[in-house]
Amino acid sequence: MNAFAEFALGPFSSLWHAGNLLDKAGLLMFASTGAAFALKSGTFNLGGEAQIYASALVTAMILSTPSAVAAAELAGSGGSAGPALFFFALACALALAAGGLLGFIPGELKARFGASELLTSFLLSAALLPVIDFLIAGPLRDEGKNLLATPAIADAFRMRSLLPPSLMNASFFLACGTATVAALFLSRTRAGYRLSVAGTAPEFARFAGFPVKRITVAGMTASGALHGLAGFFAIVGTWFMCHQGLSSGMGWSALAIALIARHNPLAVIPASLLYAWIESASDIAVLSSRVSFDSTAIVQGVIFLFISAKLPIAGQLRAVLKKRRAR
Amino acid sequence: MKKAELRHIRKIFETRGDAGEEVRSVAALDDVTLTFNPGEIHAILGENGAGKSTLVHILSGLHRPTSGVIAIGDSVFNAVTPSQAIGNGIAMVHQRPLLCDELTVTENILLGSPGFLARKPKAAEKIRAAADAWGIELDLSRKTHTLSAAERFYAALLGALLRSPDLLILDEPASILAAGEHERFFTALRAHCSNGLGAVLITHRVAEAVRWSDRVSVLREGKLLYSGAAKTLDELERMIDPEGLASRTARLALASDQKEGQACKIGTDGTAGLSVRDLSASPPNRTPLSGLTFCAPPGKITAIYGLPGSGLSTLEDALSGMLRCTSGSLATSAAVLEASEVAPSALRKAGLACVPSNRTWRGSNPELAIGHMLCAYRMPRFISSKNEAEVFAKKILEDERINAPLSRKTSTLSGGQLQRLVLDRELAEKPSVLVLSEPEWGLDIKSAAALRLKLAQAAQEGTAVLVLTDNPDSFRDPSFFSNVLVMEEGVLI
Amino acid sequence: MNGVFSAFTGVLDSLLPAASPLLLASLGALVSEHAGVLAVFMDGAINFGGFVCIAVTGATGSPLAGVAAAIALTVLLLFAVSRFTERTGANPFLTALSVNLLSSGATSLSSSALFGTRGTVALADFSGLDLRLWYFPASLAAAAAVSFFLQRTLAGISLRAAGSAPEALAARGGDPGKYRTLSWCIAAFFAACAGSMLTLDLGAWVPNVSAGRGWTALAAVYLGYKNPWLCAAAVLAFAGAEYATNILQGLGRMPATIILGLPYALALVVFALVPQRKQ
Incomplete structure (x- = not known):
């Protein structure tokens, strides 16, 4: 019992751990809102890893170009913040575009050739990950450091920590906002309505004259772009440089969260917090134990194994919740 | 034994x-x-x-x-x-x-x-x-x-x-x-x-x-x-x-309709309810359509009769835009569509509505909320909590005396209820052409009679009603249709 | 002339054994695809089987025991996952994906617990097996067996029906779930064989030893139009491409890291261009 309490409370043992938990939950929230978006439109986006990774790399590259560095210096030395803001916005836009493109390709392949986006999004991601690894270790590496990483971005581009010394910053609240906006889009607009109908009832949607193919592509593209947002904030809020393996496991985690949240972006918020808590707790536990291993993969594996299962206990729980909601 | x-x-x-x-x-x-x-x-x-x-x-x-x-x-x-x-x-x-x-x-x-x-x-x-x-x-x-x-x-x-x-x-x-x-x-x-x-x-x-x-x-x-x-x-x-309901409505339909010959000219003058010209399609593993030319005049109920395998289901898919035709054209009073332009959304714009033979998966979906199914064509750009679409859907349920909240899934409806709702949804668009495929299939005698009544009313209001059926007998009275065409092996005979 | 011939046989000598694990994996994936539950766990199962094989071979000194254990444990694992999937009505795609994740977690955990490393585990004084010559004929024999099973046995016909029309099978008194489980067990069997072949050939376990072969195998199923013999041809094409990239790498024309992505890229092209069963 003691051991369990230690495990469960580990992430709250210090401001550092707790703040990092929130920061991690924020990044996961962006990505899992994206995963939920794809699920809502009836597609599976399994390319989250590369979408996050590529966008992070793009962000880091834009913000470490000489002109961006000069703009940051100008802002840092009391000059106009305009150019720095411009580069910040540009990096954000390109990160969105990079993620969006990686979502668009499998979406378009599905719409045009009927290729399963499950497999193509995964394969595209798996093929790109080593290429990005190569870029970070080779041409784009910061030669001055020991790390396999791109140069760090200037202070002016970094989001300030709200809970020092932890990494927690305003991106957490932006993530909550993004998930809420996504939820409102799905439930309160015609476009959102059509997207969910095309997801649950594709034949009916086609019959009713909805542009089902375009919806598929849009759903995948939006999903990719939201993953891209996670990549962007991972650089400007959390790590400040793109290091090798930055996105490792995040794409899968995001999908797991979206599934836990039953494709509902609003439910993604608590689900991300819960997931980040489990992951942080197991990370801390593994750090303090003798054997080191990939605990994230096991957590994700267990979630994928159980998430869609109709367990008798879960069924009872759902019935109880339903009754309560009905009252 | x-x-x-x-x-x-x-x-x-x-x-x-x-x-x-x-x-x-x-x-x-x-x-x-x-x-x-x-x-x-x-x-x-x-x-x-x-x-x-x-x-x-x-x-x-x-x-x-x-x-x-x-x-x-x-x-x-x-x-x-x-x-x-x-x-x-x-x-x-x-x-x-x-x-x-x-x-x-x-x-x-x-x-x-x-x-x-x-x-x-x-x-x-x-x-x-x-x-x-x-x-x-x-x-x-x-x-x-x-x-x-x-x-x-x-x-x-x-x-x-x-x-x-x-x-x-x-x-x-x-x-x-x-x-x-x-x-x-x-x-x-x-x-x-x-x-x-x-x-x-x-x-x-x-x-x-x-x-x-x-x-x-x-x-x-x-x-x-x-x-x-x-x-x-x-x-x-x-x-x-x-109750003999079946024969009563048959008489009513007969009264409302003087049987006429082929009254509509096939042309592009736009007066005809629906005119189909040289329509051909060759979907894989199904009966192809070869050069169909026919019309369904406004204010009349036309039937196309064909056995399974005659190409009737191919025709249904072609007329609802679910299947790409290879050549030919299709005209309503609102638009002339070439084969390459025929798609569900274009057909609906042209004033054509359709009740498909597969009501469960094509006309609706078991996983959809009843409200979402009914408002497919009427969702406003931004959905507030009390909007016209919701009022519209509630009205339909009330008229059909179906006591269910809009959020309930359509899978909880009976086959007859679903059929009625799909028909109501399509009729609410005031189509100039209404295509129905096997509308009587799976209906009991009473609901079939109610269906005939609704079709007769729609025709009276000027809609061109086209019924695709493999069993015209189920309509009891041959005079219910003002014209019956017969399809065999993808052509009209 | 003689030189050309010997160069050709030289290529075949390295190509055919290299193609064999991929062929075995694609046969397993093929059976699962026919049962309607594509084995997206192949990659993880190959790694898992490979790890068990090296661990048991190292402990007992007998490669035969290693292979037997790899097959037994991998089949047992997938049997359990499949039964779980069927019993709980879970999404087979997700539970299969979970096998990939669990496999990577479990192998790194056991490797770290048993051997104190998360890296390469080499067999001490293992000279390798002198069976390379038999890899490809054995894999072809497996293709023949799979073809016979699917076409000429009642279980094979039922398994295909379980994939394309489970209600029809159920109406004849067959249990589609049973055949789906069977297909995953067969896929697991082939994955374990492929994994053992890879690790015994190296005389070592390397993390992610499958290097994407599990995914390429899935692509080969579609490229081979779900026919075992055409799959074999597709696999040879893949192996040829891999051979060519290895040469490019040897010439220093291509960075090693990027090569890691090539099997996926190749599979991506196949999936994008070859028509598939509607999902």
């Missing part, structure tokens, strides 16, 4: 309502006792929902009775499993038989037989012998997705016959057989029954039952009304539909 008996069979279905709803119990069968004798053709009559299918499904092992027993020969069961039913000599041939499309006819028939090796040549020999005995011609090496509906039925029948059953259950076989085939099939059935085979024939065609069966049982609302020797057509019809 064994005889089979159902004794005091009761079957209660419980439909689980949505949140806060109570569980409703519906008695599909209420204390039914029936005997099926060897050597007899035993017809079971009744409207839809009378319990015909439930009854035979209990016999063939697909359903478990709530109470009562099943006696087959000397054995008595509380319920049988499908394999027990087969083992005890009961075989069922479904109307739309369950076949595995990727397998050949022989492989399909071998499916589920015991053993390790699939001895295909030996099996094919046996199947061919059975086919000869029944006068069936069928290439056994064809994959079943290339078969027509009648051939699929024969494949399933051969599969059932190979188990040498004592009792053969046939679910509406007539609806998929052409007139000549129909005669041949029933003659063969008769011959085999006089050799001791028992047959159970589920049918909604009273005339068919009168002509071919030795014994008739009539079910209504789960109760057995009559079981005995075949009576006259009139007597049976009165038993099935005592």
Whole structure:
């Protein structure tokens, strides 16, 4: 019992751990809102890893170009913040575009050739990950450091920590906002309505004259772009440089969260917090134990194994919740 | 040969309502006792929902009775499993038989037989012998997705016959057989029954039952009304539909409509309700359409009649935009669409509405909320909590006297309710052309009458109504249609 | 002339054994695809099987025991996952994906617990097996066996029906769930064989030893139009491409890290261009 309490409370043992938990939950929230978006439109986006990774790399590259560095210096030395803001916005836009493109390709392949986006999004991601690894270790590496990483971005581009010394910053609240906006889009607009109908009832949607193919592509593209947002904030809020393996496991985690949240972006918020808590707790536990291993993969594996299962206990729980909601 | 008996069979279905709803119990069968004798053709009559299918499904092992027993020969069961039913000599041939499309006819028939090796040549020999005995011609090496509906039925029948059953259950076989085939099939059935085979024939065609069966049982609302020797057509019809609603609406439709010849000119002047010109399509593994030219004039009800496999379902897909046509054009008063422009959204803009034959998955979807299904064409750009679409949907439910919240899934609706809602949704768009495919399919006599009334009203308001059907008899009165076209092998004759 | 011939046989000598694990994996994936539950767990199962094989071979000194254990444990694992999937009505795609994740977690955990490393585990004084010559014929024999099973046995026909029309199979008294489980067990068997072949050939376990072969195998199923013999041809094409990239790498024309992505890229092209069963 003691051991369990230690495990469960580990992430709250210090401001550092707790703040990092929130920061991690924020990044996961962006990505899992994206995963939920794809699920809502009836597609599976399994390319989250590369979408996050590529966008992070793009962000880091834009913000470490000489002109961006000069703009940051100008802002840092009391000059106009305009150019720095411009580069910040540009990096954000390109990160969105990079993620969006990686979502668009499998979406378009599905719409045009009927290729399963499950497999193509995964394969595209798996093929790109080593290429990005190569870029970070080779041409784009910061030669001055020991790390396999791109140069760090200037202070002016970094989001300030709200809970020092932890990494927690305003991106957490932006993530909550993004998930809420996504939820409102799905439930309160015609476009959102059509997207969910095309997801649950594709034949009916086609019959009713909805542009089902375009919806598929849009759903995948939006999903990719939201993953891209996670990549962007991972650089400007959390790590400040793109290091090798930055996105490792995040794409899968995001999908797991979206599934836990039953494709509902609003439910993604608590689900991300819960997931980040489990992951942080197991990370801390593994750090303090003798054997080191990939605990994230096991957590994700267990979630994928159980998430869609109709367990008798879960069924009872759902019935109880339903009754309560009905009252 | 064994005889089979159902004794005091009761079957209660419980439909689980949505949140806060109570569980409703519906008695599909209420204390039914029936005997099926060897050597007899035993017809079971009744409207839809009378319990015909439930009854035979209990016999063939697909359903478990709530109470009562099943006696087959000397054995008595509380319920049988499908394999027990087969083992005890009961075989069922479904109307739309369950076949595995990727397998050949022989492989399909071998499916589920015991053993390790699939001895295909030996099996094919046996199947061919059975086919000869029944006068069936069928290439056994064809994959079943290339078969027509009648051939699929024969494949399933051969599969059932190979188990040498004592009792053969046939679910509406007539609806998929052409007139000549129909005669041949029933003659063969008769011959085999006089050799001791028992047959159970589920049918909604009273005339068919009168002509071919030795014994008739009539079910209504789960109760057995009559079981005995075949009576006259009139007597049976009165038993099935005592209110005579069917004939009343037929008269009404007749009054509202003076029968005319082909009144509309085929042209692009835009006056015709729907004019179709040289429409061709060749979808894979389906009957192609070759150069169809016809029109459905406004204010009239036109029917196109065709058997399954005649290309009628291809035409449905073409007219609803679900299938790309290769050439031809389609014109309504609002637009002329070339084959390449025909798509669901373009057709709807042109004022065409459609009630598809597949209401469950195409006209709707079981997972959709009723409100979402009804408002498909009316969702506002931004959805506030009290919007017109919601008012519209509530009004439809009220008119149809369906007491359900908009958020409930359509899977909780009955087939008849769903059909009505889909039709209402399409009619609400005030279409200039309304295409309906197999609208009467699965409807009981009362709902079919209500459907006819609605179509007559729509026609009176100026809509061109086009009904695609494989069974124009089900409309009772031929004068219901102002024009009936016949389709065969993808062309109108 | 002689030189050309010997160069050709030289290529075949390295190509055919290299293609064998991929062929085995694609046969397993093929059976699962016919049952309608594509084995997206192949990659993880190959790694898992490979790890078990090296661990048991190292402990007992007998490669035969290693292979037997790899097959037994991998089949047992997938049997359990499949039964779980069927019993709980879970999404088979997700539970299969979970096998990939669990495999990577479990192998790194056991490797770290048993051998104190998360990296390469080499067999001490293992000279390798002198069976390379038999890899490809054995794999072809497996293709023949799979073809016979699917076409000429009642179980094979039922398994195909379980994939394309489970209701039809159920109506004939067959249990589609049973055949789906069977297909995953067969896939697991082939994955374990492929994994053992890879690790015994190296005489070592390397993390992610499958290097994407599990995914390429899935692509080969579609490229081979779900026919075992055409799959074999597709696999040879893949192996040829891999051979060519290895040469490029040897010439220093291509960075090693990027090569890691090539099998996926190749599979991506196949999936994008070859028509598939509707999902």
